[in-house]
Amino acid sequence: MTRAPSSQTPRRFPQWSGAAETGRVTALLRKEAVGGILLVVAAAVAIIWANSPASEAYFTLRDLRIGYEPWHLELSLGAWASDGLLAIFFFLVGLELKREVVAGDLRRFGTAIVPITAAVGGVVVPALIYTAIVWQQPSLREGWAIPTATDIAFAVAVLALIGSHLPSPLRVFLLTLAVVDDLIAIVIIAVFYTADIELVPLLIAVAVIALYGALAQRYRAFFREKVFAAWLILLPIGFIAWAFLHASGIHATIAGVALAFTIPVRPSRKDPNPSTGPGLAEEFEHRFRPLSAGLAVPIFAFFAAGVAVGGIDGVMRAATDPVTIGIVVALVLGKPVGIVLSVRLLTLAPKAKLDSALRWIDLIGVGLLAGIGFTVSLLIAELSFGADSPHGDDAKIAIMIASLLASLLASSILIARNRRYRAISLAEQIDEDQDGTPDIYQEPQQHK
Secondary structure (H helix, E strand, O other): OOOOOOOOOOEEEOOOOOHHHHHHHHHHHHHHHHHHHHHHHHHHHHHHHHOOOOHHHHHHHHHOEEOOHHHOOOEEHHHHHHHHHHHHHHHHHHHHHHHHHHHOHHHOHHHHHHHHHHHHHHHHHHHHHHHHHHOOOHHHHHHHHHHHOOOHHHHHHHHHHHOOOOOHHHHHHHHHHHHHHHHHHHHHHHHHOOOOOOHHHHHHHHHHHHHHHHHHHHOHHHHHHOOOHHHHHHHHHHHHHHHHHHHHOOOOHHHHHHHHHOOOOOOOOOOOOOOOOOOHHHHHHHHHHHHHHHHHHHHHHHHHOOOOOOHHHHHHHHHHOHHHHHHHHHHHHHHHHHHHHHHHHHOOOOOEEEOOOOOHHHHHHHHHHHOOOOHHHHHHHHHHHOOOOHHHHHHHHHHHHHHHHHHHHHHHHHHHOHHHHHHHHHHHOOOOOOOOOOHHHOOOOOOO
């Protein structure tokens, strides 16, 4: 094991986080893996049902409209899933993002620069590849943002299925990259997929979100200790904010992120043990992640992934659609190229160097995992072309094909490297001084 680098020693990356942060990320990814498996199962059921003799029942169910029309909330079940249930998913994304910025790896420039740069590269390159492929058809350029997303739940489900011992720094890097990726996707949805804005509902939504945040900040200890308080008080206020944001013309899932940003990360000083207890953001994450991963996202996938392929003719049409080609190439090739190339550029700096325990093929494997752009990509596909557009259906088919290809390619690399990962994993557990904390977390560098 090596000592911490001096100011003249090149900074190695990915860097090791502390033992507590690594444990938190490991537990979080374990939950995401379960959610990812449910996501895949729900999507598979939708595809099979939509192409079965009972397909009419599926589309009738998806298009069934419920809700209160005077409030502009009479929506189809598919729309309720994408606009409503997915807001829960984005609420969790917002919580994780704020926690990373306030207390995680994004709070320091040295640990934030690599995943941020990688995420930007993993957004820009796929968008450019897709745009170049569909450039001759201007109406298809609307889908440029479809291949920019990363589905962390699907990605870690792949890791769980193949039994990869991916080193902790790479797992943290993947999660942090996906969090930044989600932030970029949120900005893209808010800026590029909002047409007309109704000012009055927007101002009311902002006021309600401010009230939500004030209550969460003022009574953080109360909401942390009382399990049902958030359901009885904050949830109705959050729903009102969501409804007004929906009426404003901004995609309603943004409400989930805005509400999450108001939740405090650190415990209150008035708490009995403010230095050791979890903050309200972490507490909410524990409570609501099962709802997001086990219910909201699988239901969204069930309604979004059901595409009638239409037999051989439909397959041929989808295969030759520039949208399909653009998305598949952008996700499977563009994502890893963008991520690895952007990180490689960082190594040109005199004080940055890939850790000697890893190889560039490891980052390529992680980059391919990031090419699994399922949940948010499906959402952006609907926003780009509409639920009933043939290009929208082709985009969804392309997303599923690309996610499958990226999974297989990533698995082939990570399985081949698993022996090396297992050795690194064993090194992570060494505790020579027997103080309860592995030695690797007490010195910044990895085993050579």
